[in-house]
Amino acid sequence: MLNWFRKKAEDYFTPHQKQVIVDAIKQAEKQTSGEVRVFVESKCEYVNAIDRAKELFEQLDMHKTEERNAVIVYVALKHRQLAVFADAGIYEKTGANFWNDNVRLMLSHFNKEDYVDGIANVVKEIGEALQTHFPYQKNDINELPDDIVFGK
Numbered sequence: 001m002l003n004w005f006r007k008k009a010e011d012y013f014t015p016h017q018k019q020v021i022v023d024a025i026k027q028a029e030k031q032t033s034g035e036v037r038v039f040v041e042s043k044c045e046y047v048n049a050i051d052r053a054k055e056l057f058e059q060l061d062m063h064k065t066e067e068r069n070a071v072i073v074y075v076a077l078k079h080r081q082l083a084v085f086a087d088a089g090i091y092e093k094t095g096a097n098f099w100n101d102n103v104r105l106m107l108s109h110f111n112k113e114d115y116v117d118g119i120a121n122v123v124k125e126i127g128e129a130l131q132t133h134f135p136y137q138k139n140d141i142n143e144l145p146d147d148i149v150f151g152k
Contacts, residue, residue, distance in 0.1 A: 009041045010150040012077050017116045018148055024120035025146045028127025034069040034090060034134045035144045036126055037062060038119060041151030044076035052076070053085035056149075063087060065143050069134045071126050073106075073119060082106055084122065093133040102126065 013021070021038055028036050039056050046052040053074035057063060062070040068089030075082045084099050084106075091099070102122050109118025 008150070009077065009152065012040070012042075013116065013148075020116050021119050021123070021148055022146055024123040024127075028123050028130065029142065029146065030127075031136045032069075032127060032130035032134050033067055033137050033140045034071070034127075034130030035062065035065050035142075036071050036073070036123055036130070037144060037149060038073045038075075038123065039149045039151065040075045040077065042076065042078040043152065044079045044081040049074060049076065049081035049083035050085060052081075053083040056151075057085050057087070060144070060149065062144060065089075067134055069130060070144065071130070073122055073126070075106075075115070075119065077115070080110070082110065084126070086126075090130060090133060094129050098129060 025036050025038065037060060044052050053072055056074060057072045060072070062072060065087065068087040071084065071086045071090060073084050082103065084102050086099060102125055105125065106118045106122045109115070109121065
């Protein structure tokens with residue numbers, strides 16, 4: 001087995017664990033026009049993980065959703081950093097406390113090394129907020145892929 005510190009980001013999770021996260025994304029988006037992406041990498045080269053999340057948000061064209069209702073869940077496993085970054089449309093409707101609470105929820109799971117449930121539960125919470133503020137529309141299309149994005 002690979003040493004934890006030498007693993008590539010993709011190797012931190014088993015195929016089943018990856019599927020649990022992807023299923024959480026699909027379920028979260030089922031009743032909303034909103035979009036959720038999960039980005040996992042080993043190291044965060046930024047001092048503040050939210051800066052990295054913002055950069056990835058732009059690189060993944062998440063700012064181009066029609067209703068500005070996309071959210072990225074960012075995790076750097078080796079450096080033990082995480083962030084949740086939401087576009088203006090959903091952030092304005094939920095406020096800072098909602099996002100801070102979700103970071104705390106992820107941290108409570110991560111502190112027990114329960115990364116998959118931490119990510120999946122936060123995705124579920126985000127999905128519920130998106131459903132409340134951006135319910136599914138008849139002609140809704142999935143604007144962004146549901147797969148996990150793995151960095152270095």
